[in-house]
Amino acid sequence: MMTKALSRQHRIALTGNDAVAYAVKQARVDVISAYPITPQTFVVETLSRYVYDGELDAKFIAVESEHSAMSAVIGAALAGARTFTATSSQGLAYMWEALYAASGLRLPIVMALAARALSAPINIHNDHSDFFGMRDSGWIMFNGEEAQETYDLTIMAYKIAEDPRVLLPVVVSYDGFIVSHAISDFYALNDDVVAEFLGKRTTGPKIDPDNPRSFGVLALQDSYFEFKRQQYEAMENSRQVIREVFEKYAEISGREYKPLKEYMTEDAETCIVAMGSTVGTARQAVKTLREKGEKVGVIGILQYRPWPTKEVEQAFPRFKRIIVMEKTMSPGARAGPMYEDIASTLYPKHSEVKMIDYTYGLGGRDISPQGIIDIYRLGKELIDKDKNDRVQFYGVRE
Amino acid sequence: MSKLEPIGKISDLPEESKLRPGHRLCAGCGPAIVAKIITLAVPEAVIVNATGCVEVSTTIYPYSAWKTPWVHVLFQNNAAVASGIVAALEKLSAEGRAKKIPVIALGGDGATFDIGLGAISGALERLDKFVYICYDNEAYMNTGIQRSGATILGGATTTSPAGKVIPGKQENKKDLISIVASHHIPYAATATLWLWRDMINKIRKAVNYSEQGPAFLHVLAPCQFGWRYEPHLTIKMSKMAVETRLFPIYEIEDGQLKINFRVTKPTPVEEYLKIQRRTRHLLEPKNAETLQRLKEWIEWNWQRLENLEKAGKVF
Numbered sequence: 001m002m003t004k005a006l007s008r009q010h011r012i013a014l015t016g017n018d019a020v021a022y023a024v025k026q027a028r029v030d031v032i033s034a035y036p037i038t039p040q041t042f043v044v045e046t047l048s049r050y051v052y053d054g055e056l057d058a059k060f061i062a063v064e065s066e067h068s069a070m071s072a073v074i075g076a077a078l079a080g081a082r083t084f085t086a087t088s089s090q091g092l093a094y095m096w097e098a099l100y101a102a103s104g105l106r107l108p109i110v111m112a113l114a115a116r117a118l119s120a121p122i123n124i125h126n127d128h129s130d131f132f133g134m135r136d137s138g139w140i141m142f143n144g145e146e147a148q149e150t151y152d153l154t155i156m157a158y159k160i161a162e163d164p165r166v167l168l169p170v171v172v173s174y175d176g177f178i179v180s181h182a183i184s185d186f187y188a189l190n191d192d193v194v195a196e197f198l199g200k201r202t203t204g205p206k207i208d209p210d211n212p213r214s215f216g217v218l219a220l221q222d223s224y225f226e227f228k229r230q231q232y233e234a235m236e237n238s239r240q241v242i243r244e245v246f247e248k249y250a251e252i253s254g255r256e257y258k259p260l261k262e263y264m265t266e267d268a269e270t271c272i273v274a275m276g277s278t279v280g281t282a283r284q285a286v287k288t289l290r291e292k293g294e295k296v297g298v299i300g301i302l303q304y305r306p307w308p309t310k311e312v313e314q315a316f317p318r319f320k321r322i323i324v325m326e327k328t329m330s331p332g333a334r335a336g337p338m339y340e341d342i343a344s345t346l347y348p349k350h351s352e353v354k355m356i357d358y359t360y361g362l363g364g365r366d367i368s369p370q371g372i373i374d375i376y377r378l379g380k381e382l383i384d385k386d387k388n389d390r391v392q393f394y395g396v397r398e
Numbered sequence: 399m400s401k402l403e404p405i406g407k408i409s410d411l412p413e414e415s416k417l418r419p420g421h422r423l424c425a426g427c428g429p430a431i432v433a434k435i436i437t438l439a440v441p442e443a444v445i446v447n448a449t450g451c452v453e454v455s456t457t458i459y460p461y462s463a464w465k466t467p468w469v470h471v472l473f474q475n476n477a478a479v480a481s482g483i484v485a486a487l488e489k490l491s492a493e494g495r496a497k498k499i500p501v502i503a504l505g506g507d508g509a510t511f512d513i514g515l516g517a518i519s520g521a522l523e524r525l526d527k528f529v530y531i532c533y534d535n536e537a538y539m540n541t542g543i544q545r546s547g548a549t550i551l552g553g554a555t556t557t558s559p560a561g562k563v564i565p566g567k568q569e570n571k572k573d574l575i576s577i578v579a580s581h582h583i584p585y586a587a588t589a590t591l592w593l594w595r596d597m598i599n600k601i602r603k604a605v606n607y608s609e610q611g612p613a614f615l616h617v618l619a620p621c622q623f624g625w626r627y628e629p630h631l632t633i634k635m636s637k638m639a640v641e642t643r644l645f646p647i648y649e650i651e652d653g654q655l656k657i658n659f660r661v662t663k664p665t666p667v668e669e670y671l672k673i674q675r676r677t678r679h680l681l682e683p684k685n686a687e688t689l690q691r692l693k694e695w696i697e698w699n700w701q702r703l704e705n706l707e708k709a710g711k712v713f
Contacts, residue, residue, distance in 0.1 A: 030490060033481075061485055076483065209499050212466050214457050214470075
């Protein structure tokens, strides 16, 4: 299968941003709308170039704000178009109300997010504050570790979003600068393979004078709740659809995706959990620790929403300790969002598993393999001394 | 799309509007008349409604009064949503995947003068091919009569009340058409209910122009609830707003401003102000200064339009 799949793809080297743009071009989107913001900007620059050079037959709407970017793709998606937008940080925050409108209207929009810290203080570098900020907005949420994953997820995102059982928007996030600006080589499917895999968009809402419908109506106490319940169900349905799409994609690409990325977890006593580019760094750290006889593994979270409940239930109870690394901060909370997701999945059946939460890397503060080794040693010690009752900060002067 | 010719008489329009009875807009609602007239004036269109009275009152689930495609997303984004729809219909219709129809963004003065102005400016600057129609009832009526950028000088609202010290709003109405026209779009005009033929033909003209770029209509639509007059007086209010020169009727076509209804002997504005509870406080002697400012503004504004008309293609 692998050989056959490889014959239908090509190896290229692009930045993470350009890998996304390449996937979007191959998905033959109809309408793109975006506003520039670092570090996402190159995605839309490259897409503009494709459109202006005639390589991509799409409408590009260069709007005056991110609020309008999301609004324009909502309008285009309501008219039946396949759409794309991309943003980062403040841009995503500025879209906030429109994010909820996109999912509530059940629109299969795909958005790329080059993840970046939120103001204040202003900072253009990577963390996951923007990503986690849209947690409850009803979007399917993926996080790519490097260019390959980000490219693959962008193509699969359309297949998932447009499935009639789902009809929800999808965000594909990847780390600002670390992934967005780094050139790396990856395998891209040939254009015809993607075209065949995705086809044209045929599902979801459509503005049609011969079948005049009202979209975005007022639903009050007697009906709003039912709309939202159906939206919840669509997210639940997406679990099966994501599984199917991952399988189909493995057939054409040879690359097998799973919601959780496990590394050396088989006999591990301690598991490090991370998201984004840190997962790769953590693998390196785990390799070193293994050489020193430490029974440690790493799990990377690829699929954040829907939260892979079953997979977490299967993967995590075997560990004695879980060290969760979060590139975001939830002031006033017991812990960060991933910790809380894992803890609530394991509780009460597996409450013997001990956990600790680390906040690291805010505003692009670098994390090295040695840093993760430090977190492992410190976290393990605190858990074993029962001092794991509060969020720890790594790599900050205090 | 075939060109819409101007109509001469009301019977030139279809008998049935695509805004059907049963909606919950008030008796005597000016915006309801605007919405209805749009569907009569244009045979086929998608309406992109901003949040506001017309939106909340016409589509209470499970009902919708609209027999034409209708979209509502948020308060301040109908121009951006319209841009997306225009782009999509253009792309999809070229591939036979959709039918291309006119796109009409509809919003109240709050959505247009205030919160949505950035998105409108963006769409106008991009020369997106749609019509924007603002139904202006001069305050945030849907939330209960709050001051907007469209409220007239002296107008009492719940956030600019006729107070003991400050008699209503102390600022003039925002000059929306100048802002719009500064984008140098193909067509911009004002209209109101009383001059129904002028309004209908401007809507039709705007739709024709929207094949080239954006066309904008600013329609004064009196609100009995917010202006506090008897519901049967809506058309009279519309008439008096024109005859007092408070709301001049003009259009800007190919850069040239033209006054469409020349008011030679204006009715004293007091006649208009005294029949509305939102403005009658301006006739009290203690509020004479505000009234005087309003009168001066009316004359200054009329003269400004006369000058612009004479100046040639200045937009």
